[in-house]
Every structure is written in structure tokens, then in C-alpha cells.
Amino acid sequence: MNSSIPAPQSLTRSSSSSSTWVLSLTGVCFVFGMFLAMQIRAQQKVLAQRDSGKNAPIIVQNQMQNLHKKLERETAGRAAAQNKLNALQKQLAAVATGSQTRSAALQKQMQDLQVVAGLTAIKGPGVVITMADHPKAAEGGGTDGFLFGIVHDFDILQVVNELRAAGAEAIAVQGAGNQPATRITNFSAIRCVGPTIYINEERVAAPFRIHAVGNPDGLASALKMPDGIVDKLSRLFPINVRESDELRLPASENTPKMRASKTA
Amino acid sequence: MIFLPILAMAGGFALFYFTGRGFEADEVFARYTAIAVLAGLDTVLGGLRARLTNDFDDVIFVTGFFANALLAGGLVLLGEKLGLETGFGDERVSAMMIAAVVVFGSRIFNNLAALRRLLIERWRARRASGSDQKSTPEFREDLRGA
Numbered sequence: 001m002n003s004s005i006p007a008p009q010s011l012t013r014s015s016s017s018s019s020t021w022v023l024s025l026t027g028v029c030f031v032f033g034m035f036l037a038m039q040i041r042a043q044q045k046v047l048a049q050r051d052s053g054k055n056a057p058i059i060v061q062n063q064m065q066n067l068h069k070k071l072e073r074e075t076a077g078r079a080a081a082q083n084k085l086n087a088l089q090k091q092l093a094a095v096a097t098g099s100q101t102r103s104a105a106l107q108k109q110m111q112d113l114q115v116v117a118g119l120t121a122i123k124g125p126g127v128v129i130t131m132a133d134h135p136k137a138a139e140g141g142g143t144d145g146f147l148f149g150i151v152h153d154f155d156i157l158q159v160v161n162e163l164r165a166a167g168a169e170a171i172a173v174q175g176a177g178n179q180p181a182t183r184i185t186n187f188s189a190i191r192c193v194g195p196t197i198y199i200n201e202e203r204v205a206a207p208f209r210i211h212a213v214g215n216p217d218g219l220a221s222a223l224k225m226p227d228g229i230v231d232k233l234s235r236l237f238p239i240n241v242r243e244s245d246e247l248r249l250p251a252s253e254n255t256p257k258m259r260a261s262k263t264a
Numbered sequence: 265m266i267f268l269p270i271l272a273m274a275g276g277f278a279l280f281y282f283t284g285r286g287f288e289a290d291e292v293f294a295r296y297t298a299i300a301v302l303a304g305l306d307t308v309l310g311g312l313r314a315r316l317t318n319d320f321d322d323v324i325f326v327t328g329f330f331a332n333a334l335l336a337g338g339l340v341l342l343g344e345k346l347g348l349e350t351g352f353g354d355e356r357v358s359a360m361m362i363a364a365v366v367v368f369g370s371r372i373f374n375n376l377a378a379l380r381r382l383l384i385e386r387w388r389a390r391r392a393s394g395s396d397q398k399s400t401p402e403f404r405e406d407l408r409g410a
Contacts, residue, residue, distance in 0.1 A: 022268055024322040025311055028329045029269035032304045033276030035333075039301045041281060042294045 118185040118252040124213040126247045132207035134237040151206045153192035162229045166222030168212040172249045175204030183252040200254045216243035296337035302368045303336035309375035316382040
């Protein structure tokens with residue numbers, strides 16, 4: 001090596017290192033690389049162990065926290081859904097109640113209209129007018145087949161007209177005996193066909209009983225007023241007005257088919 | 265010639281790293297071996313530097329390597345046995361470990377700086393003297409290692 005170094009110690013060290021320094025350094029470096037590799041492997045294992053072992057409680061805790069949060073979210077969602085359900089149920093109930101009230105109102109209206117149209121049997125206070133042929137009507141004779149003293153179709157018509165004017169709500173005419181009464185409605189016709197009277201295409205015979213539901217006093221006084229209809233007809237045949245607390249009128253049976261008319 | 269130790273280091277590393285052999289994965293033990301490895305690194309660098317300064321000695325180098333490694337780990341262990349620690353519970357840190365890391369860290373940095381300087385000066389001297397490869401730079405007292 002360098003011959004300018006005079007110290008013998010330095011020279012011996014230099015000479016000894018000239019042959020073996022590479023070997024020793026190489027061996028130590030090999031051992032060092034070994035140690036380094038082993039240390040790195042061990043540290044990797046330690047880290048893996050720490051992740052799986054030492055941090056397990058932390059991991060479980062985190063999972064628990066996440067689950068708690070999820071639970072809270074779900075609970076909140078459930079509460080919201082429950083509120084929505086309640087609101088919808090309330091709405092449904094309101095709608096149901098509304099439709100119930102509406103349908104009830106419609107039902108009521110229909111019933112009222114049926115009552116007005118005479119399509120239902122009704123009962124109520126009113127008056128009963130009885131009109132019978134005069135006992136001696138047949139003796140009197142008449143002109144052109146017209147007999148005084150018997151009850152004519154126009155007599156009934158007049159009485160019905162008066163009753164309507166007096167505010168009768170429902171009118172029915174009953175013929176002789178146990179013949180059922182027939183309701184006078186918007187479409188009823190009272191007419192004379194030969195010797196008999198047809199009301200609603202039903203033949204009726206004297207004595208006639210006209211049932212009218214309404215205010216009994218009002219109806220009676222309207223009929224019985226001086227020079228009124230009863231006054232006039234009583235000169236021809238027996239006519240009697242009787243007030244009643246409860247009359248029962250049957251439903252109308254002739255409902256016409258609306259062929260020509262349309263709702264305007 | 266300088267490449268042989270480096271190759272040996274890489275070979276040893278690869279041999280034990282890729283074959284999967286290693287210490288037991290004991291966390292406590294791994295702390296001391298880490299310090300030992302740090303001490304070994306310091307010794308290897310010191311040896312290279314000593315070689316460049318013509319100050320190399322086989323026996324000193326080889327014994328220094330193992331003795332430094334063992335002493336470093338042992339001192340840290342002793343420090344922990346004596347309770348030279350800061351912090352509490354799982355957060356506690358061995359003070360002796362910090363001392364070892366700081367000392368060996370600074371030594372390693374010193375050795376690296378000296379190596380760099382020596383290599384550069386050597387390269388310059390070689391370029392200046394042409395074919396004379398064995399010319400070594402003057403010994404610098406301030407960079408002399410332990």
C-alpha cells in the first residue's frame with residue numbers, strides 16, 4: 001500500500017487489512033443483511049399480529065359503534081315511516097268519513113227526492129176527505145148522460161187541486177171498500193172513462209176517500225172555507241173532511257219511463 | 265472489491281427475506297433486535313469508512329459489529345428494566361430506546377457524510393493522478409470514527 005506511512009503499527013494494520021478486509025467486511029455485511037431481513041420479517045409479523053390481536057377490541061368497538069349508528073338511523077327511519085303511516089291512516093279515515101258523510105248526504109237527498117216524488121210509502125198527520133154519491137142521484141136523471149149527485153172525475157181533480165194549493169205533501173185516493181189507495185203524483189191522471197173513474201189507469205168507484213198528508217188544520221180550513229170546494233160540492237153529494245193524526249200512504253206504482261226527456 | 269460486501273449484504277437479505285425465515289414475531293423482542301440492527305448498520309458504515317481512511321482492523325470491526333449490536337439491544341433492555349420510560353400504560357415509550365436511536369442515528373449520518381466526502385476526494389485524487397488507483401486522501405482527524 002502506501003509506503004509513505006512510516007508508523008509500524010499503521011503498516012501492520014494496513015498489511016493485515018490488505019488481504020482480509022474484504023472477507024471480514026463481506027461476512028459482516030452478509031450477517032447484517034440477514035439480521036435486517038429477519039428484523040423486517042419479524043416487524044411485519046408483529047404488525048399483522050397487532051392488527052389482528054391487539055386492535056381486535058378496537059375493531060369490535062368500531063363495529064359496535066357503526067352498528068349503533070346504523071341502529072339509530074334505522075330507528076329514526078322507522079319512526080319517520082310510522083309517522084307517515086299514521087298520517088296516511090288519518091287521511092284515509094278522513095277520506096272515509098268524508099265519503100261516508102257524502103254518501104249519507106246522497107242517501108238522504110235520494111230519500112227526500114223519493115219522498116217528494118211519491119216513490120216511498122209515507123205516514124204523517126193529515127186529512128181524509130170522503131166523497132160518496134148522493135143516495136138519490138140515480139133518481140134525479142140528467143141530460144146527455146150527465147148525472148148530478150154523483151162524484152165525477154173533475155170533482156176529485158178539484159179537491160186534489162185544492163189540497164195541493166193548501167200545501168198537502170202527499171195525496172192518495174182510495175176507492176170503494178178495501179181497494180188499495182193510489183198515490184197522486186206528478187204523472188197521475190184522473191179521468192172519466194164511461195161510467196167509472198180511472199186514476200193512474202186504475203178503476204176506482206165511489207165512495208172515494210182522498211188521503212192528504214200535511215198540516216191537518218191548514219188543509220181542513222182551506223177546504224172548508226166559505227164558498228170553498230167543500231161548500232160547493234156538499235150541495236151535490238155528501239162530502240166529509242176528517243182530520244187524522246196518522247195517515248199511511250202507499251208508494252206510487254206508476255213511474256213513467258223517461259224516453260223523450262234528457263237532463264238539461 | 266467494494267462491491268463484494270454490498271453483494272453479500274443483498275444476498276443475505278434476500279436469502280432470509282424471501283425464504284420467509286425470521287425471528288419469532290414477538291413484539292417485545294423485536295424492539296431490541298431493531299436497535300441491534302441499527303447498531304449493525306452503524307458498524308458496517310464505520311467499517312467502510314475506516315477502510316477508506318486506511319484505518320481498518322478486522323478484529324475490531326467484527327467484534328465491534330456483534331458487540332455494538334448486543335450492547336445496543338442490551339442497554340435498551342436494561343433501560344426498560346430500570347423503568348426509564350415516559351408516558352403511561354400502552355402509550356409509554358422507552359427512554360433508552362430513544363437514546364439509542366438518537367445516538368446511532370447521528371453516528372450513521374456522520375458515517376454517511378464522511379463516506380461521501382472520502383469517496384469524492386478519492387475519486388478526484390484518482391482522476392488527478394491518472395492510473396494511480398491506490399492513492400488515498402489524507403487522514404482527517406475530525407471525521408475519524410470510533
